[in-house]
Amino acid sequence: MIALSDLAVPIVGAPMAGGPTTDALVVAVSRAGGLGVLATAYRTPAQTAASVSAVRAAGVERFGANVFVPDDHAEHDADLASLSAYRDLLRTRISGVEPGVIAPRGRDGYDETLDVLLDAGVPWVSFTFGLPGRDVVDRLHAGDAAVVVTVTTASDARSAVERGADVVWVQGPEAGGHRSTFDVAAEPPTVPIEDLLADVRSAVDVPLIASGGVGDGRDVRRLLDRGAAAVGVGTALLLADEAGTSEPYRAALTDPGFDETVLTRAFSGRVARGLRNRFHDDLGDHAPARFPEVNTLTAPLRRAATAVGDPHGISLWAGTGHRGARTGPAAEIVADLWRSAQQG
Ligand SMILES: Cc1cc2nc3c(=O)[nH]c(=O)nc-3n(C[C@H](O)[C@H](O)[C@H](O)COP(=O)(O)O)c2cc1C
Incomplete structure (x- = not known):
């Protein structure tokens, strides 16, 4: 061993x-x-x-x-309403980009x-x-x-x-x-x-x-x-x-403008630490505590943001020693x- x-x-x-x-x-x-x-x-x-x-x-x-x-907590199977409300919020973020679907866990x-x-x-x-x-x-x-x-x-x-x-x-x-x-x-x-x-x-x-x-x-x-x-x-x-690490993610890590890390559920539904950006600022208070469902919902938006090099639309996971x-x-x-x- x-x-x-x-x-x-x-x-x-x-x-x-x-x-x-x-x-x-x-x-x-x-x-x-x-x-x-x-x-x-x-x-x-x-x-x-x-x-x-x-x-x-x-x-x-x-x-x-x-x-x-x-996740084997059966109680998390209920409450599709909060996921659906979050999906509605995500729908308005990038024109032409549909969030992922709410699938059974x-x-x-x-x-x-x-x-x-x-x-x-x-x-x-x-x-x-x-x-x-x-x-x-x-x-x-x-x-x-x-x-x-x-x-x-x-x-x-x-x-x-x-x-x-x-x-x-x-x-x-x-x-x-x-x-x-x-x-x-x-x-x-x-x-x-x-x-x-x-x-x-x-x-x-x-x-x-x-x-x-x-x-x-x-x-x-x-x-x-x-x-x-x-x-x-x-x-x-x-x-x-x-x-x-993707290019926009690398760029953010060396950009003095991204100087703060925050805990957020906005991207995945689980608490994670990353560089503060607009996705967190706009959505952090609304994301339900559901993983991987929220991660699945945000995936198409994150992919679209990566494709255009937008660091405000992707998760920029980073610790306090970034x-x-x-x-x-x-x-x-x-x-x-x-x-x-x-x-x-
Ligand atoms: C981009 C990124 C992805 C991570 N993915 C995982 C993972 O897949 N599994 C895991 O156990 N931890 C994951 N972590 C947490 C790390 O394993 C580790 O606990 C953390 O990076 C330590 O803190 P530091 O980033 O400040 O060094 C991830 C961390 C980062 C930064």
């Missing part, structure tokens, strides 16, 4: 679904001595299988994959994707938005894969370890992208990552990954000093050469973070 203590560099390249994580980024982070993690969300099981093969074809065996656990290929990861023997699998079933944990352990669960509270960390997690990924409020609350409707806690890490440390006795707001090596050092076995970095890799994001090869970004972490 991959142990975080075996990494030459205790940095995990956070899974970033929706484009930024590419096979090349995973390969580069793992080759740099860290751990690259594939993002399987919004991708078909076949695409995930192809990514696993591509990473291996590049000679990398030590890597992970992340999956989104589907499915499992988004979760079971099939897990089968791909299990069949391929992916050695490290992380779960976001909930716990894997006991059977899934057992099957992964039978193949000697590490089971990792991303949490935002100490009590979820306890549940994860009770379920069989070998590693807990602690995600602070500073993190870019979606917060891994187990209930889509929950408002994620605001306890800063250092304090959350301490809370989780006293609740469970497994290695911890800390993530949220890392902009430079000092942030890495601070989290390692506070007991993390490794530090997860997402935003710091968004401008890497190998990242699949000013630290650098361009260049991912290997250099990881090496620089680690070098300055060791100095500081």
